[in-house]
Amino acid sequence: MTQTFDMVVIGSGPGGYVSAIRGAQLGLKVAVIEREHLGGICLNWGCIPTKALLRSAEVFHLMERAKEFGLSADKIGYDLAAVVGRSRGVAKQLSGGVGHLLKKNKITVIMGEATLTGPTKLSVKTDKGTEEIIGKAVVLATGARARELPGLEPDGKQVWNYKHALNPPHMPKKLLVIGSGAIGIEFASFFNTLGADTTVVEVMDRVLPVEDAEISALAKKQFVKQGMKILEKTSVKKLDRAAGKVTAHIEANGKVETQEFDTVISAVGIVGNVENLGLEAVGVKIDRTHVVTDEYCRTGVPGLYAIGDVAGAPWLAHKASHEGVMVAELIAGQKPHPIKPNSIAGCTYCHPQVASVGLTEEKAKAAGYDIKVGRFPFIGNGKAIALGEPEGLVKTIFDAKTGELLGAHMIGAEVTELIQGYVVGRTLETTEAELMETIFPHPTLSEMMHESVLSAYGRAIHF
Template sequence: MSTQYDLIVIGSGPGGYVSAIRASQLGMKTAIIEREALGGICLNWGCIPTKALLRSAEVMHLAKHAKDFGLKIDKVEVDLEAVVKRSRGVAGQLSNGVKFLMKKNKIDVIEGTARLEKGTTAPKVIVKGKDGKDTTLEARHVMLATGARARDIPQAGLVADGKLIWTYREAMTPDVMPKRLLVIGSGAIGIEFASFYNELGCEVTVAEVLPRILPVEDAEISAMAEKDFKKQGLNIITGAKVENLKASKNTVTADITNKDGKKESKEFDRAILAVGIVGNVENLGLEALGAKVEKTHVKVDGFGKTGVPGLYAIGDLTGPPWLAHKASHEGVICVEAIAGKGKGHPEPFDASNVPGCTYSHPQVASVGFTEAAAKEKGYDIKVGRFPFIGNGKAIAMGETNGMVKTVFDKKTGELLGAHMIGAEVTELIQGYVIARQGELTDIDLAHTIFAHPTISETMHESVLDADGKALHI
């Protein structure tokens, strides 16, 4: 193994391993350092295995509603061990896939925990291997892609114990199916786990401190989601303050104060903390190097530069949105900028074009500004809406609960934002992401042909509706 590189990447999540591959493609001698499993949290404990769990829940949902499609299924039961085993198998397959990609692209994979020390052109990287020995590596450029982890709030008594009070790790590998589950936080992670456990028969309570669930989404979409989730049996408490989460031998108690100030002590079998994440900035030596860290996140510019010569940072470590595809895109921009003119990315990273997806039932997806945010920024807007009930494919699928909402600049026709709820919207949203990236206007989208019958036709109709031209409602 060499000790001299063009680029050393610390962390092998979607941001890290994609950055390493792109660097190798551009002719850089590259190493990647990982202390756990290749693929990072996303492939092993996040995005991918949770989607495998949610797929099982989706099949369960269809089986329970088989009679709606003229089919008879006498009894549907959950084999929790098999559900978890399938999820872990999917994660393992993808982690092995990353291992193959590293070999294919001639990237050195180094197992161990890294820390940084002052170097000449870039910080030195000291790797403590599993044998406890240190190895010193040097590179012209060092990229931090160490990600983030679940957040505790000790001052409010919200601390995971890994047994009865879970983070996402324990929630995706349960040893038993809880009868009563408390989910604290209603962002994408909290809602996805709430949706999964509810579908499999658990009595789920979601407590959100803000006035509405999915608070980063458009208010109209958020309201539709809450109504649908409640219809499915979820108990949702908004404006709720949860404190003093305590585990006994078999149960968890929590003090929950509702928006009216009424406090109750409630008992559950398990609780999931989904109250945000914190960046993995500890024990890297960042302070000594002079890197700026604010609220556990490293400050960077649009090309990943930290201000320390030769040191870059990308992904969850640099702040929201905490999404795998954001990390990968940031990493590619950073590497291409390092590569120089002719190979470099011409534009800095733009967070406003990052799509967000929640894989619950129904799904939620969005990109760009909400209606409220667009107004706050001073835009004179026009808004289009189209419900799934007016779409032939959605009716045929039995998925009529949904809507597409588009927000345009009235003057220029610029697509400011798009917001969706319903079946497969996490796939549909990419159409609007491309439209924003390509700076297409409402007229461009109105003149685009959408295949029939597809759910994507709701996208077209929403655009038409913004100008009062919707055809099917």
């Protein structure tokens, strides 16, 4: 039996399920095909459960600082199994919520593995057999998975990927984290806070290498203060595994030395899920495991779109969701605006948090801009001091000629929430004049956003 739909979405992560719901809202007959978990990696094994773990670590950290706040907390400890159990419970709750939303919007959910047999024709293997599905349009939202480097492959026991780290078989005593992007640093922050002796190895010249260099330097300073060992311009060549230990061969400055750890987390990037989908047969172009698309997520094959991680950087859930909405509106005959990658914020939920949008100072200069740069430190903000979080910085970069906000970069408490103010500003094409004239409430952390703008033009009041 062949089923026909206006729109078929392959994958139910934050790109796929959001796209499906928007399509249904616009009156389309929609189906979602999912091979594993509703909600995809983000809800089940990524964004959400990691934040639950990090929240537990944050509370534990604050409990250890109780005396600073005039409080007492004796015999502070943690139950790793309970911490993980809470995280898994949060993921399960949200995954169930996705199922409810799809049902509410009358979207057909097919649990199975899809293969394209034509540009918009699909063969789906399910528990009941094989189904044939035809869509007037098909949206690829198959996501990505952890990259595995030769010799560093995870085994789930001593060498972990992000899935293993989210449901750890033991608490690491001496931990090596390979890679200091968002995933690596978040896990390093979590386990370090809970007491693991943590070393982070980064092949680039600084941690969090996609961030502004000034923010990366401040982050490194805080990580080292917390007890982490940070090795930059360094790589792990191989891992020797034995009972109860892993010997890492670490290369820096042309020399290879060995160090022993009981646990290793490999966080060296991701690869797109493009295999076994029949993409090449229908003419889809693939570049380094990612589907090639235009600014509207069109693959070049009529009726076939790709969104989210499988379509390439930036690999962010909120980017996937917004692309999903855009594509659904295109399929429904509307005329949405294309995505602007430079106006998508990136957030890292380590301690301290890091968030950014737009160009770094280095990239703004390289692009030929004459820039004005403003900075405001957390130590100058009353709310930050009251919270006991005086370490941090808000940095803003403007085009000196037009006043355009080119970029904003932050490190410190709750900056993953603050960054959206600058994202809205960029979307509205706000200049420094509007930001200066905006009244920010007091006492709030957001006042630092105002002061940073003022600083760029020599008008900072409180620093």
